[in-house]
Amino acid sequence: MMIAASGPSGPETVLSVSHASKRYGGLVAVDDVSFNLAKGEILGLIGPNGAGKTTMFDLVAGSQKPSSGRIAVHGRDVSGQSAHRRIAHGLGRTFQIPRPFPQLSLIDNVLLARQNQTGEGVIANFLSPRRVAAEERAAVEKARALLDFVLLSRLESEPAKVLSGGQRKLLELARVMMADPAIVLLDEPAAGVNATLLEVIIDRITEINRRGISFLLIEHNIDMVSRLCGRVLVMASGQLLCEGTAQQVATDPRVIEAYLGGAA
Known part of the structure; x- marks a missing residue:
């Protein structure tokens, strides 16, 4: 049924x-x-x-x-x-x-999941470099906060294969x-x-x-x-x-x- x-x-x-x-x-x-x-x-x-x-x-x-x-x-x-x-x-x-991605660091693995970044466009890197740089810094800060949230911050630079x-x-x-x-x-x-x-x-x-x-x-x-x-x-x-x-x-x-x- x-x-x-x-x-x-x-x-x-x-x-x-x-x-x-x-x-x-x-x-x-x-x-x-x-x-x-x-x-x-x-x-x-x-x-x-x-x-x-x-x-x-x-x-x-x-x-x-x-x-x-x-x-x-x-x-x-x-x-x-x-x-x-x-x-x-x-x-x-x-x-x-x-x-x-086993060879990438934990923080790079997390950063790969970010969405709608201005820097994804080639032209934007030339026309809006400050905006791209600010978004990059914000993304890194967010990725570090998330790794801290899941208790993995001490391993952020280690490759994912060690987990x-x-x-x-x-x-x-x-x-x-x-x-x-x-x-x-x-x-x-x-x-x-x-x-x-x-x-x-x-x-x-x-x-x-x-x-x-x-x-x-x-x-x-x-x-x-x-x-x-x-x-x-x-x-x-x-x-x-x-x-x-x-x-x-x-x-x-x-x-x-x-x-x-x-x-x-």
């Missing part, structure tokens, strides 16, 4: 997915899924392996285009736009396996924040992270969320989901199965059936 998760009433909707489907020939990976993400919300998306949640995530991020349906950011239809174009609309994402898996997740969080997103898509931030760094990641996500930034979180770590997410969506077999609090979905018979084949 398919359901449509509309999101909480009242708050502004920043992300809207309407009847999204993704087909690969005869295979339907995502089947008529609808949900909204409200401003300031941390929304969890969970489901057993093969549920279609990663494909759904890629449709929202712009890595793939839906076969049908509509995806809107701040009311703007972005269904046919690339991931790069969606960043310009305030939609950023992290990856389950972080992808830093542990958990530190790479923190670096990726700094990189996505460099683009000033209004919405952040988090792809399994707990995967491969030790308990100590996981607490840091949870704390940093909470602090960013306090600033009004919304999150859509895919995660297998149910403890993390229950701590961060006020609302959780569950997918199974490409469809949206149910929604509710973490406690509600954990005890829903449909969820137990999807995960355990009926074994309680």
